[in-house]
Amino acid sequence: xxxxxxxxxxxxxxxxxxxxxxxxxxxxxxxxxxxxxxxxxxxxxxxxxxxxxxxxxxxxxxxxxxxxxxxxxxxxxxxxxxxxxxxxxxxxxxxxxxxxxxxxxxxxxxxxxxxxxxxxxxxxxxxxxxxxxxxxxxxxxxxxxxxxxxxxxxxxxxxxxxxxxxxxxxxxxxxxxxxxxxxxxxxxxxxxxxxxxxxxxxxxxxxxxxxxxxxxxxxxxxxxxxxxxxxxxxxxxxxxxxxxxxxxxxxxxxxxxxxxxxxxxxxxxxxxxxxxxxxxxxxxxxxxxxxxxxxxxxxxxxxxxxxxxxxxxxxxxxxxxxxxxxxxxxxxxxxxxxxxxxxxxxxxxxxxxxxxxxxxxxxxxxxxxxxxxxx
Numbered sequence: 265x266x267x268x269x270x271x272x273x274x275x276x277x278x279x280x281x282x283x284x285x286x287x288x289x290x291x292x293x294x295x296x297x298x299x300x301x302x303x304x305x306x307x308x309x310x311x312x313x314x315x316x317x318x319x320x321x322x323x324x325x326x327x328x329x330x331x332x333x334x335x336x337x338x339x340x341x342x343x344x345x346x347x348x349x350x351x352x353x354x355x356x357x358x359x360x361x362x363x364x365x366x367x368x369x370x371x372x373x374x375x376x377x378x379x380x381x382x383x384x385x386x387x388x389x390x391x392x393x394x395x396x397x398x399x400x401x402x403x404x405x406x407x408x409x410x411x412x413x414x415x416x417x418x419x420x421x422x423x424x425x426x427x428x429x430x431x432x433x434x435x436x437x438x439x440x441x442x443x444x445x446x447x448x449x450x451x452x453x454x455x456x457x458x459x460x461x462x463x464x465x466x467x468x469x470x471x472x473x474x475x476x477x478x479x480x481x482x483x484x485x486x487x488x489x490x491x492x493x494x495x496x497x498x499x500x501x502x503x504x505x506x507x508x509x510x511x512x513x514x515x516x517x518x519x520x521x522x523x524x525x526x527x528x529x530x531x532x533x534x535x536x537x538x539x540x541x542x543x544x545x546x547x548x549x550x551x552x553x554x555x556x557x558x559x560x561x562x563x564x565x566x567x568x569x570x571x572x573x574x575x576x577x578x579x580x581x582x583x584x585x586x587x588x589x590x591x592x593x594x595x596x597x598x599x600x601x602x603x604x605x606x607x608x609x610x611x612x613x614x615x616x617x618x619x620x621x622x623x624x625x626x627x628x629x630x631x632x633x634x635x636x637x638x639x
Contacts, residue, residue, distance in 0.1 A: 312494035315532035363451040
């Protein structure tokens with residue numbers, strides 16, 4: 265029984281690790297598709313539509329009996345969730361990935377726990393007591409996550425792996441040709457601003473989803489509806505901006521499989537898992553796992569793409585892991601403290617019950633008349 269309880273407590277952690285592994289590969293595929301010139305809103309429409317088609321039958325068979333009634337208020341919240349989480353967040357991240365790199369986009373994801381924490385404070389979804397050890401741990405962990413992300417982004421250090429002479433020469437030639445380009449610097453700045461905006465929208469989605477999960481606790485149904493709304497929003501924006509149907513055609517056959525993976529994993533199971541974890545552990549716990557995506561992308565780039573690994577990547581990764589541990593430690597300690605706090609008994613009016621006075625009795629067991637209020 266104890267082992268089952270431990271495994272049950274680690275379920276959200278396991279789910280978030282699996283999501284991060286799959287989503288890291290999504291980031292690399294996104295860079296490939298965007299470099300080929302696919303329109304951002306078209307890509308969002310493909311992702312959200314494939315996710316909606318996949319999740320709709322699952323939601324129907326699993327949640328149709330337990331699903332609460334859909335009203336206008338919940339639909340409006342799901343529409344807002346789609347606009348913030350599916351449309352705007354993806355658009356700004358796609359723009360940032362196209363103008364910079366997949367590694368930098370993952371580095372910006374590491375500031376999402378901080379933004380989520382700051383945004384959650386006014387809504388009382390999170391608390392911060394600087395005088396307590398847990399409050400200091402949460403603040404220090406968030407700061408370390410940001411510091412590790414900055415180190416990963418701006419510091420390379422000495423190389424720890426060796427490339428072939430031909431590959432190293434081509435990389436060196438490429439950097440020499442583009443290092444003095446003002447156009448690249450301008451694109452890098454725009455991409456960084458877009459990534460920051462995408463991170464802010466993503467943090468806002470956590471808070472919106474936390475509210476939706478309380479009123480509509482059906483992850484598959486809510487995610488399917490959200491992706492459906494995201495498809496309508498992105499398709500409409502694409503037609504308004506371009507008015508060209510030809511941009512919807514994939515340029516290569518392999519892009520069809522990539523788009524299916526991006527939709528099923530990136531917009532389907534990703535949002536289902538995230539919604540489930542937000543419901544179980546809250547928005548901060550879920551957002552705190554975003555730094556792991558950076559670590560996994562670096563592993564993919566080194567092992568699969570054979571990219572160069574630098575000392576800065578190792579140091580930044582270690583700092584991110586330490587910050588993540590401190591953040592989750594503070595969060596878990598607060599949760600245990602809340603569970604251990606005794607609940608005070610209250611009367612019908614909401615006031616704390618006061619102990620009743622013991623009536624004095626005489627030797628025969630009858631109430632002493634000296635303590636009778638009427639005497």
